[in-house]
Amino acid sequence: MTLKPSDLLGKYKYETLTALMLLLFLLYKLPFMALPYYYDEAWPYAVAIRTVHANGLSLLPTALDPELSRGHPVMFHFLGASWMRVFGTSLWSGHSFAMVISVLTAVFTYKFGQRFFSDRIGAVAVLLLISQALFISHSAFLLPEMPMALWTILCFWFFFRRKKVAFVICAAAMLLTKESGAVLICSLALSELVDFFMGKERKFIDLVKRELLIGYPVAIAFIYFLAQKIIYGWFLFPFYMNNLKSGLASFLEDLASGTAFIFVYEGRNGLMFFVLVGIIMLWLSKKVNIPPHQKKICWYLFSFVLLYIVFSTYNYYMPRYLTAVFPAFIIVCAFIVDSAFGKWRWVYPVIITGLAVTNIYYYVTATDHGDCDYSPSLHVAMKMIDHCEQSGMHDAHIYTTCVLRYDFNEPYAGFIKGKKFTHIDWQFGPGTQYCIFSSDENDPTEIDKIKRENKLTLETKFTEKDRWIELYRVEK
Structure with a gap:
């Protein structure tokens, strides 16, 4: 035919x-x-x-x-x-x-x-x-x-x-x-x-x-x-x-x-x-x-x-x-x-x-992290992880969101270019040196509580569309 x-x-x-x-x-x-x-x-x-x-x-x-x-x-x-x-x-x-x-x-x-x-x-x-x-x-x-x-x-x-x-x-x-x-x-x-x-x-x-x-x-x-x-x-x-x-x-x-x-x-x-x-x-x-x-x-x-x-x-x-x-x-x-x-x-x-x-x-x-254009979330996360790698923060104690904990530690995820980060913390504690907050995961009340109870200095922030990610240094 x-x-x-x-x-x-x-x-x-x-x-x-x-x-x-x-x-x-x-x-x-x-x-x-x-x-x-x-x-x-x-x-x-x-x-x-x-x-x-x-x-x-x-x-x-x-x-x-x-x-x-x-x-x-x-x-x-x-x-x-x-x-x-x-x-x-x-x-x-x-x-x-x-x-x-x-x-x-x-x-x-x-x-x-x-x-x-x-x-x-x-x-x-x-x-x-x-x-x-x-x-x-x-x-x-x-x-x-x-x-x-x-x-x-x-x-x-x-x-x-x-x-x-x-x-x-x-x-x-x-x-x-x-x-x-x-x-x-x-x-x-x-x-x-x-x-x-x-x-x-x-x-x-x-x-x-x-x-x-x-x-x-x-x-x-x-x-x-x-x-x-x-x-x-x-x-x-x-x-x-x-x-x-x-x-x-x-x-x-x-x-x-x-x-x-x-x-x-x-x-x-x-x-x-x-x-x-x-x-x-x-x-x-x-x-x-x-x-x-x-x-x-x-x-x-x-x-x-x-x-x-x-x-x-x-x-x-x-x-x-x-x-x-x-x-x-x-x-x-x-x-x-x-x-x-x-x-x-x-x-x-x-x-x-x-x-x-x-x-x-x-x-x-849509602005949630689910069924929408998720590329801005990935772009800001990639920039943040790259910044931390370039700054030599591999051994620093970093408190961050659930998803980013894997992104910092798992080479198969596709974010890190070199060695793994050794201290990505699940909880904010006395030894925390840096905090990373994200528009995708963090509860605003949680962020406000940490900022209110600790002295934090904004190191860098990356934004794309309505997504943002921030890195704070914890002042002792």
Whole structure:
């Protein structure tokens, strides 16, 4: 088959649009690729991957000390170390590994939307996904959350296409990347059960076969966790088990936070407005006839989103842990909005463009250290650490923030150029010679207290946009 130039704007216009969106996305992310690792990237993940790379590729629990792996299975570390065996251990290599995973997540989001809904819905889903502040920020992060998003969309992709072997492989890999992959297994199993009892003329043996298929990855992953139990004495890392919610109040508080994060925060309130209006329009309309298989797919995807929110908030909660639900969530939203407003030829593109611009506006204007442009934070930290190196402060007692403690001491983080600093202190004490305060981490009341109770002299300060970092000398 010969591809004509006219096909790119005709037959394959949505593939062309998706490719252009991803190209622009990659061009934007290029300046981030050589930056040092940020927050949890710096420790433990970059260090853990480099450790597997140095000690030999392995998928066994013994590949990493549990304190370094944080008790998670080592699939992510294994894949990252394998990538570095081929492309080297530079910052560019590490961030490129993450970017490849993010782009594949977007590609399969398109493919899923295209296959089960329409080309246009696939392209809209990609636009709404890659314009999310969380996706933009985390796309180059050496963290396991984006791989979890990729495994999730791949599992759904192969499950609905009846590709049994591929599904089992991807689901097992997901479970061996992070324990939270069990949520997708539970979600599929429950959805299949509900579908069986609500269906007509279903055979029980078919349900058994489907449930067994969903259970095969669990059996594979169980071998790893059994080995972990034999070696370390626990199936799941005690740190996380100890942080499970023990009270209803704390659970409900985090549940509200997690639900708001997915449905409201970071500009998604606009998306939810059109989703809710769209649902009402579709419910009232007698002309729209949604095929049963599309309703089923939306139900499966949305059930997973809800169950994942509940699990994540019951567990040790951080907003970024919800990354895995975004492809499924966005696909459902894109389908509803397209079904309700897609027939409005001129209004519909304005709605979709407006939603994407809203997402990007949040990313550009957000001031927290999370899902926003984090490069100013890294730039000022790099300047401060370079200043301390040039000033020969390697043996000075320096009190600083949690993240900078690792940046001063961990060569793999990508900040220090020479030897490690020997006395980066967790607490301000009698022996403290210098203080470093940062706009990213320090509590203003803590800074005021230290300044009020001690005589400090400002040595230097670096700023970029709304981020700043200060170095004070403690006068004795």
